[in-house]
Amino acid sequence: MGRIHIEKLKENIGKVVKIAGFVQIIRDQGGIKFLIIRDATGIVQVVVKKNTDAMKPAESLSHESVVEIFGFLKEEKQAPGGFEVVADKIEVLSHADPELPIPVFEKGQEETDQSIRMDWRWIDLRKPKNILIFKIWTSMEAAFREYWFSHNYIEIHSPKLIGTASESGAEVFEVKYFDRTAYLAQSPQFYKQMAMAAGFEKVFEVGPVFRAEPSFTSRHATEFVGYDLEMSYIKSHDEVMAEEEKLLEHVIGAIKKRHGEEIKETFGLEVNVPKIPFPKLTMAEAKKILKDLKIESKGEDLSSEEEKKISEYVKEKNKHDFVFITDYPASVRPFYHMRDEKDSMLTKSFDLLWGGLEVTTGAQREHRYDILLSQAKEKKMKIEAIQFYLNFFKYGCPPHGGIGMGPARMMMQLLGLDNVREVMFLYRGVKRLEP
Numbered sequence: 001m002g003r004i005h006i007e008k009l010k011e012n013i014g015k016v017v018k019i020a021g022f023v024q025i026i027r028d029q030g031g032i033k034f035l036i037i038r039d040a041t042g043i044v045q046v047v048v049k050k051n052t053d054a055m056k057p058a059e060s061l062s063h064e065s066v067v068e069i070f071g072f073l074k075e076e077k078q079a080p081g082g083f084e085v086v087a088d089k090i091e092v093l094s095h096a097d098p099e100l101p102i103p104v105f106e107k108g109q110e111e112t113d114q115s116i117r118m119d120w121r122w123i124d125l126r127k128p129k130n131i132l133i134f135k136i137w138t139s140m141e142a143a144f145r146e147y148w149f150s151h152n153y154i155e156i157h158s159p160k161l162i163g164t165a166s167e168s169g170a171e172v173f174e175v176k177y178f179d180r181t182a183y184l185a186q187s188p189q190f191y192k193q194m195a196m197a198a199g200f201e202k203v204f205e206v207g208p209v210f211r212a213e214p215s216f217t218s219r220h221a222t223e224f225v226g227y228d229l230e231m232s233y234i235k236s237h238d239e240v241m242a243e244e245e246k247l248l249e250h251v252i253g254a255i256k257k258r259h260g261e262e263i264k265e266t267f268g269l270e271v272n273v274p275k276i277p278f279p280k281l282t283m284a285e286a287k288k289i290l291k292d293l294k295i296e297s298k299g300e301d302l303s304s305e306e307e308k309k310i311s312e313y314v315k316e317k318n319k320h321d322f323v324f325i326t327d328y329p330a331s332v333r334p335f336y337h338m339r340d341e342k343d344s345m346l347t348k349s350f351d352l353l354w355g356g357l358e359v360t361t362g363a364q365r366e367h368r369y370d371i372l373l374s375q376a377k378e379k380k381m382k383i384e385a386i387q388f389y390l391n392f393f394k395y396g397c398p399p400h401g402g403i404g405m406g407p408a409r410m411m412m413q414l415l416g417l418d419n420v421r422e423v424m425f426l427y428r429g430v431k432r433l434e435p
Contacts, residue, residue, distance in 0.1 A: 133415065204227070232400045233398050233400070
């Protein structure tokens with residue numbers, strides 16, 4: 001007999017079934033035991049009657065032990081889901097130590113401190129809410145891929161061991177690589193552009209990103225998954241923003257269709273599919289608005305507080321959760337961002353804010369060798385170290401641009417959570433390399 005997932009049990013009322021999962025609750029009542037069994041799809045009540053073969057193994061159970069149960073499935077209005085399994089046989093697949101290091105279900109108290117939960121992450125992940133997060137993430141990534149595949153993007157997997165820093169000389173992890181030093185890639189940026197020079201026209205990548213930032217904020221990690229795309233034959237960064245709008249409309253729409261009710265029930269949030277086009281503000285416009293709001297400016301870039309306040313302004317004025325901030329000063333952007341023809345101090349670049357948090361950085365790239373070389377020198381880049389990259393543009397390369405997205409931040413905003421650690425399978429930070 002094959003195992004049936006709990007979410008499919010209702011189709012088998014009146015039959016003998018086999019289920020398997022974790023023992024969530026154990027209740028004794030007049031010689032009868034009631035068990036709540038949990039698998040990745042839901043929970044079901046199991047009744048164990050005295051003087052049956054199932055009672056002896058049931059008496060040895062502890063919370064979170066793993067069991068396989070055979071029994072008759074019948075209707076029971078008082079039970080979760082309206083049915084229960086009357087156990088004929090219980091096989092204990094794995095006994096759990098009775099003293100759990102953290103509770104899976106916490107009643108009448110605040111949740112265990114996050115750092116402790118991260119120490120025991122595999123137990124923390126047993127919570128149905130956390131399993132749902134990764135089901136949603138799976139649907140999100142599938143929707144991204146669906147869009148890319150249907151719009152003729154080519155998938156690439158760029159190397160993560162590289163000979164020079166992919167953005168700048170700072171914030172990179174050094175790795176001993178035989179008789180030389182290598183670095184963990186901060187971004188697939190150089191190789192996405194190599195694909196443009198190779199004539200691929202449209203590419204995407206889903207892969208790890210490494211940032212040696214000594215940051216302890218709720219939105220930073222030293223290793224995370226990045227979503228990247230690059231596209232050729234564009235006229236300006238406006239085309240890249242328009243592509244991202246369509247992409248996010250598709251992805252969030254797919255999540256709403258598949259998980260909208262679960263998200264509302266579990267997280268208390270309505271999934272809002274964004275309307276196109278998204279609001280746009282130049283950096284100069286954003287700074288002026290912030291000044292009028294009496295928000296202190298923190299330099300030429302936007303601080304986290306400024307991002308939050310400008311998003312609140314857009315939400316109130318435009319009734320929109322997203323806003324593009326465009327035309328960043330060249331001083332705060334990488335050397336490969338194309339400059340504005342009318343003002344060389346500005347770049348054809350943008351960030352996308354979602355609910356006050358930056359989730360995307362994008363730009364049109366400079367594809368002309370001489371100009372790119374000049375901008376690299378202006379930024380005091382070591383030309384010898386990036387000559388391999390500059391060579392991509394010596395033999396013809398179409399105009400192109402792209403974006404780098406942080407899906408963990410997107411999940412954080414989608415579900416109204418306040419820390420990326422809650423949506424990452426295993427978080428890596430300055431002081432965390434385990435489990």
